[in-house]
Amino acid sequence: MILSGLDPSGGAGIQADIQAVTALGCHPLPVLTCLTVQDTKNVYNSAPVDAGLIEQQLACLAADTPFQAIKTGALGNADVVDVLVRFLDRYPDIPLIVDPVIKAAGGGDLADEALIDRMRSRLFPLADVITPNGVELALLGNSDDPEKAAVQLLSGGCHSVLATGGHGTGEQIINILHRENRRTEEWPLERIGGEYHGSGCTLAAAIAAGRAKGLSLENAIDRAQLFVLEAIRNALEVGQGQPVPDRSRTEST
Ligand code: PLP
Numbered sequence: 001m002i003l004s005g006l007d008p009s010g011g012a013g014i015q016a017d018i019q020a021v022t023a024l025g026c027h028p029l030p031v032l033t034c035l036t037v038q039d040t041k042n043v044y045n046s047a048p049v050d051a052g053l054i055e056q057q058l059a060c061l062a063a064d065t066p067f068q069a070i071k072t073g074a075l076g077n078a079d080v081v082d083v084l085v086r087f088l089d090r091y092p093d094i095p096l097i098v099d100p101v102i103k104a105a106g107g108g109d110l111a112d113e114a115l116i117d118r119m120r121s122r123l124f125p126l127a128d129v130i131t132p133n134g135v136e137l138a139l140l141g142n143s144d145d146p147e148k149a150a151v152q153l154l155s156g157g158c159h160s161v162l163a164t165g166g167h168g169t170g171e172q173i174i175n176i177l178h179r180e181n182r183r184t185e186e187w188p189l190e191r192i193g194g195e196y197h198g199s200g201c202t203l204a205a206a207i208a209a210g211r212a213k214g215l216s217l218e219n220a221i222d223r224a225q226l227f228v229l230e231a232i233r234n235a236l237e238v239g240q241g242q243p244v245p246d247r248s249r250t251e252s253t
Helices: 013-023 051-064 078-088 113-126 134-140 146-155 199-212 217-233
Strands: 002-006 030-038 043-048 070-072 096-098 160-163 172-179 185-190
Touching: 002 013, 002 199, 013 030, 013 199, 013 217, 030 051, 051 078, 070 199, 078 113, 096 113, 096 199, 113 134, 134 146, 134 160, 146 160, 146 172, 172 217, 185 217, 199 217
Parallel strands: 002 030, 002 070, 070 096
Antiparallel strands: 030 043, 160 172, 172 185
16 A cells, blocks of 8 residues: 655656566555645655545555555545555555655655654654655754664654665665664665655655565565666666656566
8 A cells, every 4th residue: 555646757656666566566556645746857846635535545555455565655634644555554554655855855854743643753753664764864963974874763653764876976775774773784875866756755665566475574675776776877867857766577486
C-alpha cells in the first residue's frame, strides 16, 4: 500500500512508487495524498487530497485486500498523518517505510511545518525505517552533522534511519543505516553523477516491495539499491530538468 503524491512529470511520487513496486513483482495499492504542479525541474504548487476521503480509501482497501507493507512519500498535510496513524494502529505488524518528503530537488516545498512536526512526532515512531536524504536528515534531526542528526531522530523514537548519500559529492554514494542499540551498517555504491528526479521515491518504494515479499530490512535495502542504480544507469531524458530513473525493467525475484 502506497500513500504518496502525484507528480505529473511522472518522475517522482506515486508513479515512481507504482513502477518500482510493480517491477519488483508486487501489486501496488496506490492512495493519492496530494496533487502537485510540477515538471522535471521543480514543484510550483500542491494541494492535499481531503483526509476524510483518504480515510475512507484505507478502510475500503483494508476490508477487501491483504497488504504486506506500507510506503509513504509526500503526505499533503498533517491531517493525513493523523488518519494514517489511526489506521496503522490496527496493523502493528505491517512494515511501514517512510520517505520523509519535504522539498523537491529544485527547492519547491512539499511539506509545511505542521506536517513535518506531525511526521516526526507520530509517524516516525511507527516506521520500520525512514529514508531521509542529506537535506531531509539535517532538517529533521536538527543538525548538519549527519551522525548527530540520525542519533537525534533515533532518540526521538525512530527505530531505524537509512541516511541516503545521493545528494553528497564523494566518489561513492554511502547509504548508512542507523538503528537503536545496533552498529551502523554502510553501503558504498557507485556514484553515477547528476541528480535524478524521483530517485528517493524509487529507493523507498523498492525497499517496501522487498519487505512486502518478506525480506529482512538489510536485504530489502540491498536489493532496492541495486534496483535504483540500474534505473539510474538507464535514466530517461523526459524533460529539460533532471532525468528520470527508468523503473520499467522488471525483476523476477
Ligand atoms: N513525491 C512527490 C509527489 C514529489 O513531487 C517529489 C519531488 O519532487 C517527491 C516525492 C520527492 O522526489 P525525490 O525522490 O526526487 O526526492
